[in-house]
Amino acid sequence: MKGLGLVAVLALAVACGGGETPATGDGAATTPATPEAAATAPAGADLVTADDIKFAEQVDQGKAAKGKELYEVKCQACHSTGTNRVVGPGWGGILEQRKPEWIMNMILHTDAMLETDPEAQAMLEECLVRMPNQNLTHDEALDVLEFMRTLTPAK
Numbered sequence: 001m002k003g004l005g006l007v008a009v010l011a012l013a014v015a016c017g018g019g020e021t022p023a024t025g026d027g028a029a030t031t032p033a034t035p036e037a038a039a040t041a042p043a044g045a046d047l048v049t050a051d052d053i054k055f056a057e058q059v060d061q062g063k064a065a066k067g068k069e070l071y072e073v074k075c076q077a078c079h080s081t082g083t084n085r086v087v088g089p090g091w092g093g094i095l096e097q098r099k100p101e102w103i104m105n106m107i108l109h110t111d112a113m114l115e116t117d118p119e120a121q122a123m124l125e126e127c128l129v130r131m132p133n134q135n136l137t138h139d140e141a142l143d144v145l146e147f148m149r150t151l152t153p154a155k
């Protein structure tokens, strides 16, 4: 019995891990820029675009440390820093798979993304848990994004 349960859990973990999905090209991970997406987003929730994010060449360690603290308080229950799934996918190497603005929108406009973005919806189908919006500010989300940069080895 115990063995069977473990197998089931492992199968789920693999399905939701995202690790085996090939890094998507330019087209797949774009933010929903359709009028429908804008219409379903909560009032004032303008989706983040690539222009809103400027990475310095080096990781900003101060921001990354703040992001790590936020992660430990608000995200760690569901996300690992490796590639294994907890409730949601692990964040190891996430910036190799997702565009920064897509990640920002997933953090700040979680519901709009789960309602309109095909990639987010595919994850929801696999994870079977709807990520709750964690009510981060734009700056806090940028700190978490900076922390994510430390989880993706520089090439």
Ligand code: HEC
Pocket: 018, 070, 071, 074, 075, 076, 077, 078, 079, 087, 088, 089, 090, 094, 098, 103, 106, 107, 114, 120, 123, 124, 125, 127, 128, 129, 130, 131, 132, 134, 136, 144
């Ligand atoms: C209650 C569990 C839970 C918490 C807490 C949570 N998430 Fe999530 N997250 C999920 C799930 C589940 C998904 C997959 C999409 C879905 O099913 O809604 C996800 C997906 C994501 C993704 C996309 C991952 C990928 O591989 O593309 C990002 C980015 C993300 N979450 C960021 C955060 C941040 C930042 C926090 C903390 C501020 C956080 N999450 C807190 C459950 C959670």
